[in-house]
Amino acid sequence: MFSGLSAFPLTPFKDEKIDYSAFESLLSNLVDAKVDSICPLGSTGLYPYLSVKEKESLTTMAVQMALNIPVMVGIGALRTSDVLRNLEVVQKAGVDAVLLAPTSYHPLKEAEVFALYEKVSANLSIPLCIYDNPGTTQFSFSDDLYVQLAQLNKIEAIKMPGKRFECTDARDATTALRASLPANFALGVSGDKFGVRGMQAGCDMWLSVLGGLFPNTVKQLIYLAKQQNTNEANNASEKLSPIWDLFVQHKGGMRVMAGAAHLLGYTEAQCLPQPLQALDKDEMLALKIVLQELNMV
Incomplete structure (x- = not known):
């Protein structure tokens, strides 16, 4: 479940309603590419913008279409009771795992985050991946908290911020963290700019925004990273720097992937659902030029 490429597709909208036909096409692209897992209802999948009914219908559709590919969905919400409701819905829909970020408006304390995961853990019948995304949650996990949460029922993986892998001792830090975790506990890298470095540092999976639309591109990067050919893998990632730059410019990959889609x-x-807005005409032209130069359109 928690290995290789976990692809995060967009949830597309049309006239403020989910565009299920487009969603089906996006999922088919991932199934055809034989990704290792699919994560609709991730951040790129806009889970905070969806009603429970929308989450249920999208999850059911994804499970039905994925065939033998594992499906993981995000269940985050402001209130623990709503997280548990989301969990109940997606477990009934047949997902293979759930992804949980400590979503908040008021920044959470560590004890509050632990209590959230402890409560959810007691209701899990499938594995859970911790989502550490301080850019949106205003909360950063410590390694000690990772270790504490890993002792709870069915918590079996972590989606870690990519910036963790900027430092030169990232492999040593990953090895040290893994030594404190249960056997077979999975470590994942997010933040596509740092995906290759994360895989080189010993991560088990790359949870990818780019992979939600361009799965074969990310699969090739993972292959190169696993070959331990550092220069080739780093050079391949560096060639995608214009995309990584657009992600930074547009405050994440979601708007860029919507434009590319x-x-x-x-x-x-x-x-995109309002108040989110698509890239404007000039921004779309810049994106098109980048993708053309990279032979991605």
Whole structure:
């Protein structure tokens, strides 16, 4: 379940309603690419913007389409009771795992985060992946908290911030963390710019925004990283720097992937729920030029 490429597709909208036809096409692209797992309802999948009914219908559709590919979905919400409701819905839909970020408006204390996961853990019948995303949650996990949470029922993986792997001793830090965790506990890297470095540092999986639309591109990067050919893998990732730069410019990959999905013919131009807005004309042109130069459209 927690290995290789976990692809995070967009949840596309049309006239403020989910575009299920486009969603089906995006999922088919991932199934055809034989990704290792699919994570609809991740951050790119816009889970905080979806009602429980929408989450249920999208999850059911993903499970049905994924065939033998594992499906993981995000269940985060502001209130623990809503997280548990989301969990109940997606477990009934047949997902293989859930992803949980400590979503908040008021920044959470460590004890509050532990209590959240402890409560959810007591209701789990499938594995859970911790989602450490301080950019959106305003909360950063310590390694000590990782270790504490890993002792709870069915908590079996961590989606770690990519910046963790910027430092030169990232492999040593990953090895030290793994030594404190249960056997077979999975470590994952997010933040596509740092995906290759994370895999080189010993991560088991790459949870990828880019992989939600361009799965074969990320699969190739994972292959190179696993070959321990550092220069080739780093050079391949560096070639994608114009995309990583766009991710930074547009405050994450979601808007960029929405624009790319439109350029590839999957979605409407305005495929995000308000108040989110698609890239403007000039931004779309810049994205198109980048993708053309990289032979991705």
